[in-house]
Amino acid sequence: MKVLNRKTLVMLLVAILLVLGACSSNSNNSGTSNATNNPNNSTESPSPSTSTDEPVTLTMLVSGAKAAEGEDFELETLPRLVREKFPNVTLEVQKLPDEQYYTTVKTKLGAGEGPDIFLVFPKLANMGAIEVAKAGYAADLSELSFWDRVSQAAKNDMSYDGKPYAVAKGMDILGTFYNKDLFEQAGITEVPTDWPSFLDASEKLKAAGITPIVMGDKDPWVIQFGMYQLAANSVYPSDPEFDNKLQTGETELTDEKWIKTLNQYKELYDKGYVVSGSLGMASAQAIQQFVDGKAAMIFTGTWDLPGVTASGASEFERGFFSLPGNDANQPVYASASTAAGYALNAKSANLDVAKQVFEYLYDAESPLFEAWVASNPSISVFSGVELQHDIFQNVLSEIQSSGNAFYFSNQMWPAGVSDVMQSKFAEIIGGKNTTAEDVAKAMQDKYKELYKE
Amino acid sequence: MNSAVMKKTMYFFVLPALLFYCIFWIFPILKLFQYSVTDYNGYVQNFNYVGFNNFKTLFQEEVLVTSIKNTLVYTAITVILGNIIALLLALLLNANIRAKGFYRSAFYIPTLFSAIVVGFIWSYVYMPQEGLIASFLAKIGLTNWDTNFLGSYSKALYSIIAVDIWKNIGTSVIIFLAGLQTVPHELLEAGKIDGAGKWKLFRFITLPMLATSVTINITLSVINGLKAFDFPFIMTNGGPGISTNTLIYAMYKMAFTDQLFGKASALGIISFAIIIAITIVCVLTLNKKEVSA
Missing domain, CATH: 3.40.190.10 (Periplasmic binding protein-like II)
Structure with missing residues (x-):
């Protein structure tokens, strides 16, 4: 009697296992058969x-x-x-x-x-x-x-x-949304077209008691928005193949071009052009500050148009330009990507x-x-579709006529490099003694760790 | 052969449960050990074995030390400060005050909200210049105080810990309150008759009688502290820099942003070892104390 009991139990267990096994193999089969069938069925003749x-x-x-x-x-x-x-x-x-x-x-x-x-x-x-x-x-x-x-x-x-x-x-363009009324108030008549004139404009704003730039650096990814615009001017125009050379090891992110880029962005913080305490502000809060007319500029991309044009505490006209990281007498390159x-x-x-x-x-x-x-807030890549938002017209026609644009740098980096750039650069914002060289070195180390052929 | 208590065959009834336990619990944990020596990226299924490289890189990186240190600080402060405040509140709420029920529920309410909501609200409270604290300080004329709580390397971690304590204090208070109800009046009265002051009554009667509640609360907050993730994730993204990375947060970042599941698994094993060690020490010491009390 006891033996029989044990036998039945064992058989029951085996049966359960078989059923479980059958279930999983069943679903596997159906999955693979579908996957293999699909390429054969072309779209023109679907079942x-x-x-x-x-x-x-x-x-x-x-x-x-x-x-x-x-x-x-x-x-x-x-x-x-x-x-x-x-x-x-x-x-x-x-x-x-x-x-x-x-x-x-x-x-x-x-x-x-x-x-x-x-x-x-x-x-x-x-x-x-x-x-x-x-x-x-x-x-x-x-x-x-x-x-x-x-x-x-x-x-x-x-x-x-x-x-x-x-x-x-x-297509998305990284740029600088600005408050035309505050620019006028500070006596800035023309949109800056090179790095010295951008610094000059920021200085004027600051002197007029206006916060020149607001950034929500508590969401560290916004650091990319200004940085890639500068890289489009300081890294790629003199070496369009930079990122390919990075892959072969011919060059490194510690190259002087990136040091220059990082130092340019650092300068904005060192000179106090970016709102103080930006590390404690979230990106949504920063956009709200811009919309409320409390700062003159914010770096972000075309996708944030609904946010920056929302109505806030202050009514003003918005404009959009590419952050000019170029030296005087050089053309501005935009940062635009698919x-x-x-x-x-x-x-x-x-x-x-x-x-x-x-x-x-x-x-x-x-x-x-x-x-x-x-x-769709992005600029259409389909032929025959007209631009939906006039605010981007100037930058877009500039790109179309001159072709002066480079992609967002992180599209050629393994995911994770931009995170290191952000967390290391945050140390600069936070007033630590980190230098542009330290940031570049950390980026290069991460790149080497993550990049696989 | 025949056990008087239970037939041996009865053990077979454990098997289905054991099977599920192994498949969904033990097997994934073992998988973690396997992944820790690979370069698995989380979703491409063919990966290579890289030996102890993941551990080697981890030990060379700043993030390991920072996140271990942060986790320990987080745990220490939530355990010590959190429980002291909770105990004080419980004593207050146990006293004969008016509207006791109202206060008791008021202190419990934050616990009911999800960490997401609490973190989101508090990031507005902490906002520099415009936030609740900043504008309050400005109102009373303290304008030169630095109000950049979450954006400062020295203050961010403590600001987060404060929110964690604020949110979780309700649970500890309730456990202490329940414990206080079990302190027999006779003992307190006897103490009073013997001429003990308030402090002595608390130190030699109330506190020893609360030993079980203390054990529960400390254990719970140690666990809560060691697995701290929500508030760094919601309020600071581990920043500024990596200054509020906890072990679990660093692991999450590694796995899902860097796509280094192998390395994240290695970090998982390291934190597993740390957490086990701390838990063993805690449980052993607390158990001893409880028995002697």
């Missing part, structure tokens, strides 16, 4: 059953904050318009703050539960197109039909091995449907494309 009849749910994970007023494009407009065009497709969108986005999307992709559509950044950046493509998570989009309308630069920045993996939302863009999950079971959604989204005639353009 009709999935495209028209069966209800399909697509998941989408993006980063950012919900629109403060009106309809949010990704959370509301997009799912609604997709529904109208494809009645069987439900699009579930989740929007997360940047930091959480990176962790969530990576965890999901790594666990094989990635969203069907997700946001990818250009080149080597964190969640950059190159690493996502290399890891096999993003689907090759070269067969989609709209590429002839996308600017070559935007396509290249999202490509790996010559194949595009994401469609950029547009913005993040949507990519498709290569392992998604609904890749074909997702591709159809993409075709519709980027079809110049579709109402969805129109809504996308209207809601």
